[in-house]
Amino acid sequence: GNSVTQMEGPVTLSEEAFLTINCTYTATGYPSLFWYVQYPGEGLQLLLKATKADDKGSNKGFEATYRKETTSFHLEKGSVQVSDSAVYFCALGSGTYKYIFGTGTRLKVLA
Amino acid sequence: DAGVIQSPRHEVTEMGQEVTLRCKPISGHDYLFWYRQTMMRGLELLIYFNNNVPIDDSGMPEDRFSAKMPNASFSTLKIQPSEPRDSAVYFCASWDRGRNTEAFFGQGTRLTVV
Numbered sequence: 001g002n003s004v005t006q007m008e009g010p011v012t013l014s015e016e017a018f019l020t021i022n023c024t025y026t027a028t029g030y031p032s033l034f035w036y037v038q039y040p041g042e043g044l045q046l047l048l049k050a051t052k053a054d055d056k057g058s059n060k061g062f063e064a065t066y067r068k069e070t071t072s073f074h075l076e077k078g079s080v081q082v083s084d085s086a087v088y089f090c091a092l093g094s095g096t097y098k099y100i101f102g103t104g105t106r107l108k109v110l111a
Numbered sequence: 112d113a114g115v116i117q118s119p120r121h122e123v124t125e126m127g128q129e130v131t132l133r134c135k136p137i138s139g140h141d142y143l144f145w146y147r148q149t150m151m152r153g154l155e156l157l158i159y160f161n162n163n164v165p166i167d168d169s170g171m172p173e174d175r176f177s178a179k180m181p182n183a184s185f186s187t188l189k190i191q192p193s194e195p196r197d198s199a200v201y202f203c204a205s206w207d208r209g210r211n212t213e214a215f216f217g218q219g220t221r222l223t224v225v
Contacts, residue, residue, distance in 0.1 A: 046213040101153070
């Protein structure tokens, strides 16, 4: 079946460091891929998305490219800020209209 | 639109009591999802509805859990009787398939069963 695998956290970085959070997926067909962010005490919010192979989603300095050949959708940011501290979820929107989420990666950015 | 609205935000109840969580999806969205989030198991899909009809409830952990969607603007998730291991954050999300945008999440209900 469809699945999403995310790198384990927590990830601790200093402010202005480069961020990569790995995400790989297994799916039949052509799913859409998403990154959601969850700030403390809040629900999940969409950060970015890509709906087909080679699409690049971007928002707030974050980017992720839909790589069909490597079945990956890694999240990157060139320079993180303390305000980016949150839990990040990779998700797959499958043909059965169920969202499948990764386990989440907690990011902590230190000033 | 005010987004997906869940109530209550926090619920503390005693083991054995009935608990009802409520969700108001975004108007016009035809899919509604209930998720449970715990540290141990992450984010789990419990059940989802399409046009008020339950489509897949395979994620519902036990018969103690039930969900209804009597109309397009309201859904409930009920746990009867509740147990301490049900303590978690429960999220509701809604989605408009026709527009093929992302799913929108509510703020969640933090349930503590003591």
